[in-house]
Amino acid sequence: xxxxxxxxxxxLIAAAFxxxxxxxxxxxxxxxxxxxxxxxLLTRTGRQAWSVTRLGIATVPQRLGAASVVVVGIAGVxxxxxxxxxxxxxxxxxxxxxxxxxxxxxxxxxxxxxxxxVLNHDxxxxxxxxxxxxxxAQGRPIASPELVVVASLPKVSSxxxxxxxxxxxxxxxxxxxxxxxxxAGRRFTPGLRELIVGKRAAKEFEHTxxxxxxxxxGQPWTVVxxxxxxxxxxxxxxADADVVASAYRRGDSRNSVTVRLKSPSxxxxxxxxxTTDPRFKVDASTTRDxxxxxxxxxxxxxxxxxxxxxxxxxxxxxxxxxxxxYAAVATRTxxxxxxxxxGFRGAPVVVSVLIETLxxxxxxxxxxxxxxxxxFDHYTASTLGANFSQVVFEFRVTPALLASxxxxxxxxxxxxxxxxxxxxxxxxxxxxxxxx
Amino acid sequence: xxYLHLIWSALFRRKTRTLFTIVSxxxxxxxxxxxxxxxxxxxxxxHNVAGASRMITMSKESFVVSLPTSLLMRIQAVPGVSAVTxxxxxxxxxxxxxxxxxxxxxxPNYFDLYPEWVLPxxxxxxxxxxxxxxxxxxxxxxxxxxxxxxxxxxQATIFPQKDGSNVWTFDxxxxxxxxxxxxxxxxxxxxxxxxxFDQATxxxxxxxxxxxxxVAQPKDADRVARAIDTLSxxxxxxxxxxxxDAFQTSFVSQFADIGLIVGSIxxxxxxxxxxxxxxxxxxxxxxxxxxxxxxxxxxxSNRSVLALVLAESVLLLALGGAIGLLISGAVVSxxxxxxxxxxxMLPVGGDxxxxxxxxxxxxxxxxxxxPARRGMxxxxxxxxxxx
Numbered sequence: 001x002x003x004x005x006x007x008x009x010x011x012l013i014a015a016a017f018x019x020x021x022x023x024x025x026x027x028x029x030x031x032x033x034x035x036x037x038x039x040x041l042l043t044r045t046g047r048q049a050w051s052v053t054r055l056g057i058a059t060v061p062q063r064l065g066a067a068s069v070v071v072v073g074i075a076g077v078x079x080x081x082x083x084x085x086x087x088x089x090x091x092x093x094x095x096x097x098x099x100x101x102x103x104x105x106x107x108x109x110x111x112x113x114x115x116x117x118v119l120n121h122d123x124x125x126x127x128x129x130x131x132x133x134x135x136x137a138q139g140r141p142i143a144s145p146e147l148v149v150v151a152s153l154p155k156v157s158s159x160x161x162x163x164x165x166x167x168x169x170x171x172x173x174x175x176x177x178x179x180x181x182x183x184a185g186r187r188f189t190p191g192l193r194e195l196i197v198g199k200r201a202a203k204e205f206e207h208t209x210x211x212x213x214x215x216x217x218g219q220p221w222t223v224v225x226x227x228x229x230x231x232x233x234x235x236x237x238x239a240d241a242d243v244v245a246s247a248y249r250r251g252d253s254r255n256s257v258t259v260r261l262k263s264p265s266x267x268x269x270x271x272x273x274x275t276t277d278p279r280f281k282v283d284a285s286t287t288r289d290x291x292x293x294x295x296x297x298x299x300x301x302x303x304x305x306x307x308x309x310x311x312x313x314x315x316x317x318x319x320x321x322x323x324x325x326y327a328a329v330a331t332r333t334x335x336x337x338x339x340x341x342x343g344f345r346g347a348p349v350v351v352s353v354l355i356e357t358l359x360x361x362x363x364x365x366x367x368x369x370x371x372x373x374x375x376f377d378h379y380t381a382s383t384l385g386a387n388f389s390q391v392v393f394e395f396r397v398t399p400a401l402l403a404s405x406x407x408x409x410x411x412x413x414x415x416x417x418x419x420x421x422x423x424x425x426x427x428x429x430x431x432x433x434x435x436x
Numbered sequence: 437x438x439y440l441h442l443i444w445s446a447l448f449r450r451k452t453r454t455l456f457t458i459v460s461x462x463x464x465x466x467x468x469x470x471x472x473x474x475x476x477x478x479x480x481x482x483h484n485v486a487g488a489s490r491m492i493t494m495s496k497e498s499f500v501v502s503l504p505t506s507l508l509m510r511i512q513a514v515p516g517v518s519a520v521t522x523x524x525x526x527x528x529x530x531x532x533x534x535x536x537x538x539x540x541x542x543x544p545n546y547f548d549l550y551p552e553w554v555l556p557x558x559x560x561x562x563x564x565x566x567x568x569x570x571x572x573x574x575x576x577x578x579x580x581x582x583x584x585x586x587x588x589x590x591q592a593t594i595f596p597q598k599d600g601s602n603v604w605t606f607d608x609x610x611x612x613x614x615x616x617x618x619x620x621x622x623x624x625x626x627x628x629x630x631x632x633f634d635q636a637t638x639x640x641x642x643x644x645x646x647x648x649x650x651v652a653q654p655k656d657a658d659r660v661a662r663a664i665d666t667l668s669x670x671x672x673x674x675x676x677x678x679x680x681d682a683f684q685t686s687f688v689s690q691f692a693d694i695g696l697i698v699g700s701i702x703x704x705x706x707x708x709x710x711x712x713x714x715x716x717x718x719x720x721x722x723x724x725x726x727x728x729x730x731x732x733x734x735x736x737s738n739r740s741v742l743a744l745v746l747a748e749s750v751l752l753l754a755l756g757g758a759i760g761l762l763i764s765g766a767v768v769s770x771x772x773x774x775x776x777x778x779x780x781m782l783p784v785g786g787d788x789x790x791x792x793x794x795x796x797x798x799x800x801x802x803x804x805x806x807p808a809r810r811g812m813x814x815x816x817x818x819x820x821x822x823x
Contacts, residue, residue: 065714065715065718066715066719068711069711069712069715072707072708072711073708073711073712076704076705076707076708079704080700080701080704083700109602110591110592110593110596110602111593111594112533112593113593115500116527116593116594118639149498149501150497150498150499150500150501151497151498152496152497152498152499158689160685160686160689161676161686162686162689162690163498163499163500163690216497217497217672218497218671218672218673218674281600308470309467309471309701312463312466312467312470313463313467313704313705313708315459315460315463316459316460316461316463316464316705316708316709316712317460317708319456319457319459319460319463320456320457320460320708320712322456323453323456323457323712323715323716324715326452326453326456327453327719381692381693382692383690383691383692384690384691388499388500390690
């Protein structure tokens, strides 16, 4: 067969393998790996392949420098990919976990964030009267009119001022966000200039220890407690809405009203009631929608960046692996030709070179993913969120990310090993034996 | 130079290997160009000559709190202040929520403080004359295909008009551009008359978002800043005055530690690259030991052999690096054209090339060092007899 047909075939096999890796669920990959092992151990060609592979692996220590090109190159790709995706994952999870399907947030029509929205007194009261809103034990609607203002505090890490979100809440905020627990100190006293700080904000900003004074709206406030909500609110400072309103001269207007619905299915009716009511000019969305929309832009940007960087690095790594494996095949030319001469078929040779590359690739993938996990799992970072203030989040290196890192490693290894393997198998035996 | 041919043929002695290595180098420098362009977009704003004497006064509370307009005259009276103007944030989007805009309502003399923005005098006058006039940066105008005279409807996200409508329609009367390629990111903004905003908005009028001022002598900056902040000390609108540079730095640092992210990725990329090209060079020299011995036999000195090998590895890096940077330049222009001026990427300019070339030379020397030393040290007798 002419040479270019073989090249084309090799290319197709490589593409097919990469596509398989992308589409195959992990259990199918495990079955495939088990089948491969069975083939190696049980069939005649398999055992041939395995013995050739062992020979190849035995020579790896002699060309450690070249082999480490494959390992380190792939470790770099996988490490960068996993770290960047862990950042996107952490940001997205933090925001999505903030929302739920049975709570809804109401904003002025046309504004996309709480900070940009204003609701007058009639609206804040009227929204709670809608029949879809759940009532608490005392028979009051669970509807929390809230104020959002932005203050600036120095960050612990850099000492530079950064924006921190101050949320003014009323009594109904507690039954609305039943997850929130006070982990130190106490709740603020309504009517007093007292603050409680989210646990991430407490770590990220200075002047947030219990007892510390913070200046908001030109007045001194005292930090009296620390709370844990397990979501985006952990980056915020909370205080009594009426006191915040007077400090910032907001009167009885509020930025948003968040309500707990009787059930998620009531949302459509709730939204319809509000948007058709001529008294209001408001729009409602479930908090899950609202918060996941806020995470979309940045998450997408990081994922695109991560994939682009990883693809470019992978191209570099593939060519590095090609160089290494071509050299490996070249130094073993006579040995491979001898094997062919005494009756070994082409397949064991191809498989052995491939397995060797894949083992190196797996080593690289494990090192890269391991490093990313060791350094970046629970690494804390922050960025400017939708309310123009810091959202603090943790990187999350999930098992799924580690698995996709390993998939990248396998794909790079396969493409980088297949071409040299084919060359080794297709080499005319007589030429190979003459090679010095 | 006369050895270029020799070095070239040594480099391409094994074509496939050299080509594969060059592709890896191209990939590394392509990434370098792209990431550098992102980092520059975040760090170079405000770092210019005009920026050094420019200061920003904003609410000490935060950027989103407005200040009374009465401060204008009082700031102007502070000794050392040569000019002062003000602006308010408007934001909003064009057609679809994803087309978010950097839109500001600005005082008539705003452009006087930004001499690096080139706006024809006639267009500036038109801006002053036209109540609903708007001036936009060239990159922004090109992205949305806006021409002078167009009507531009903006969707407000914060400020509805008095009649409750969220649509503000402006007349495009001016397009400014920036000559310094590092400041191209500043062509992504849109400005309209503060007076119009003040009259038409439902709320938020009568206040200035922030003040921009120029100090006559940059050395007076700290004194002037303190004097301005004293004006409103202990009032309900305390201010914070800082250089534009300092403001930009703290603003950017709020998004993310871009330097750290880009730095870590580049670290991983170049560490891999050094290993990879180092391996190639080591192989290349190992194979050529007898040839190098012959060179020495016919009279090449130890040092010329050293130089030959070093030149070869630098040439390898330079070839790949130059191609990589060229590609990154093309890719960045493509991305900027497609995604608009707001996307944080600056064209790959002279600075990136200078840095890139320095990197090529340094990495070339580093990876060539060990193989070159080996070539220099070899003894002719041993090498020729294959020992």
